[in-house]
Amino acid sequence: ADQNALSEAADRNGQLTKPPGALGRLEDVALWYASWRGEAAPQISAPQVIIFAGNHGVTAQGVSAFPAEVTAQMVMNFEHGGAAINQLAKTFGASLNVHALDLDRPTADFTEGPAMTEAEVVAALQTGWNAVDANADVLVTGEMGIGNTTSAAAIGAALLGGAAADWTGRGTGVDDAGLANKTRVVEQGLAANAGRDGLEVLRKLGGRxxxxxxxxIARARFGQIPVILDGFICCAAAACLEKEEAGALDHCVAGHLSAEGAHEKLLAGIGKEPLLSLGLRLGEGSGAALALGVLKAALACHSGMATFAEAGVSDA
Amino acid sequence: ADQNALSEAADRNGQLTKPPGALGRLEDVALWYASWRGEAAPQISAPQVIIFAGNHGVTAQGVSAFPAEVTAQMVMNFEHGGAAINQLAKTFGASLNVHALDLDRPTADFTEGPAMTEAEVVAALQTGWNAVDANADVLVTGEMGIGNTTSAAAIGAALLGGAAADWTGRGTGVDDAGLANKTRVVEQGLAANAGRDGLEVLRKLGGRxxxxxxxxIARARFGQIPVILDGFICCAAAACLEKEEAGALDHCVAGHLSAEGAHEKLLAGIGKEPLLSLGLRLGEGSGAALALGVLKAALACHSGMATFAEAGVSDA
Structure with missing residues (x-):
């Protein structure tokens, strides 16, 4: 983050035609955004939403309310413009890219060993790195992958500790028996995969x-592109990066608090306060895309408002 | 509200390509909006923001951190496009109208008797009624008026009970001595004005x-135009209507929870759960305009998403 830009942005914020602090968190995120863009009064004009889709071997254990084919079907839906994220990206003027990662080759069932080989996880990291548009000025990363709340629960437990039951939720909507089974699967995954490094946990319990x-998210950091994190699965992935290097998510803001129960613990674990809390639990980057509206509004105010001097308004 | 439209909208919601309930509160507000518009799959294309400005005789008691001239100065700022609400309206594609109500003739100081005569309150009600665009498809009502958190605090206490201190906050930013003075002024206003009917309270303790x-807000109800309520002052005004007739605010959603301390009690008093909670305390309709982004997103999803059948996605 650029401390000069931050300081200039803070000076500007203090002169805008409003009582000090009256825009609340909009002021905080505007300053945070300005510091990462290296500009005192930046605009948001090129938001990018990227959805990554992957399949999970662990679905063989019956962890989801939906069949695994739905991952590929939803990729088609994204491509045809029919999903929630399509409407949200359009509403807030974001481009939308979809990357399906080897859907016909699910990861290995992590109850029996690592989900991915080193070559597989590196290939997926590269796909993500290369998907970022260098000209984007804010990034939303979303996901689709039947079974991936199971993966995220296992990652949360591995990185932050606690029992499998504390991290396992209903995902797309399993019943009580399904939840008990899913919790057992998370426990088995933790038992079958030693090692608690960030990137090792990503490889062994994550997905493409x-x-x-x-x-x-890492690529965005190098391009001074602020990131809005989505829900449980996105934050589980991000937590692997934070665990690998503290501060690695300083260019990220949490878009929302998901209704998936353990998301709050995961946010606390990465030290993020969500912008929104509207009971969403869809994934696809939907909560982050909704928060894009808030971030755009914050920067529109910060960079577009008149100062007391410009407007001839008496200060307090 | 149109129960047929509500029922058709709920049917549609159940068929959209997402797990049931996965869009959380977006689904609730989409159904609420559809019921008030009388359409199963409505769009939001013509939001209107109206700011009303008034001056308050009670400012003679030193209740604000800003001088009373700021009301007129901010009206100029609205007209020149320099305020926060201008940027927010532009961000979410809303039209913005500003009505200054007799700024050179402040209301009477309510510590000495009613703020307005019957003719004055009726004229102000008419200005509001006539300001609504019959073609708008959602309405945000905002305000500007130095001294008006004092008025709103007195209204809250008069309508919902409790001590003046429970309802009085720092507004644009008074210090401890200012807060003590403001609380005394609210107490005096309550003592000087008997009668606890909604519209009588509005006349005696409110402002233009x-x-x-x-x-x-009343006009919008007759035009099937849903309303997003703003913060403390907007909700105090709205509470007068609800007190006059229970259910009068059923076509309204609460946009946000303000940082002005008593807003939470006021929202509880009118039975509304805010969409956002971002620490705003600016007025001008700013919190409601920010929530307009959420409402637009909700309807974009509801009316734009593909169904399972249309997209060829397997249901759970």
Missing amino acids: ELAAMVGA | ELAAMVGA
Whole structure:
């Protein structure tokens, strides 16, 4: 982050025609955004949403309410413009790219060993890295992958500790028996995969779409592109990066608090306060895309408002 | 609200390509909006933001951190496009109208008797009523008026009970001594004005911009135009209407929870759960305009998404 830009942005913020602090968190995120863009009064004009899709071997254990074919079907839906994320990206003027990662070759079932080989996780990281548009001025990373709340629960438990049951939720909507089974699967995954390093956990308990999100988030950092994190799965992936290097998510803001129960613990683990809390639990980057509206509004105010002097308004 | 439209909208919602309930509160507000528009799959294409400005005799008691001249100065700022609400309206594609109500003739100081005569409150209600564009498809009512958190605090206490201190906050930023003085002023206003009917409270403790918001909210109801309520002052005005007739705010959603301390109690008093909570305390309709982004997104999803059948996606 650029401390000069931050300081200039803070000076500007203090002169805008409003009582000090009256725009609340909009002021905080505007300053944070300005510091990462290296400009005192930046605009948001080129948001990019990227959805990564992957399939999970662990679906063989019956962890989802939906069949694994739905991953590929939803990729078609994204491409045809029919999903929630299509409408959200359009509403807030974002480009939308979809990357399906080897859907016909699911990861290995992590109850029996690592989900991915080193070559596989590196390939997925690279797909994510390369998917970022260098000209984007804010990035949303979303995902689709039947079974991936199971993966995210295992990652949360591996990185942050606690029992499998504390991290396992209903995902797309499993019943009580399904939840008990899913919890057992997470426990088995933790038992079958030693090692608690960030990137090792990503490889062993994650999935291709999670690794791709990690690659994209890392790439955004090098391009001074602020990132809005989505829900449980996106934050599980991001937590692997933070665990690998503290501060690696300083260019990221949490878009929302998901209704998937353990998301709050995951956000606390990466030290992020969500912008929105509207009970979403869809993935696809939907909560982050919704928060894009808030971030755009924050920068529109910060960079577009008149100062007291410009407007001839008396200060307090 | 149109129960047929609501039922058709709920049917549609159940067929969209997402797990049931996965869009959380976006689904609730989409159905609420559809019921008030009388359409199963409506779009939002013509949002209107109206700011009403008024001056308050009670500013003679030193209740604000800013001088009373700032009301007129901010009206100029709205007209020149320099305020926060201008940037927010532009961000979310809303038209913006500004109505200054007799700024050179402040209301009477309510510590000495009613703020307005009957003719004055009726004129302000009419201004609000007439300001609504019959072709708008959602309405945000905002306000500007130095001294009006004092008025809103007195209204809250009069309508919902409790001590003046429970309802009085720092507004644009008074210090401890200022807060003590403001609390005394609210107490005196309550003592000087008997009668706890909704519209009587509005006349005696309110202001022209509050009455105009009431007129606009009532007019919107007759035009099937859903309303997004803003913060403390807007909700105090709206509460007068609800007190006059229970259910009068059923066509309204609460846009946000303000940082002005008593807003939460006021929202509870009118039975509304805010969409956003971002620490805003600016007025001008700013919190409601920010929530307009959420409402637009909700309807874009509801009316734009493909169904499982259309997209060829397997249901759970």
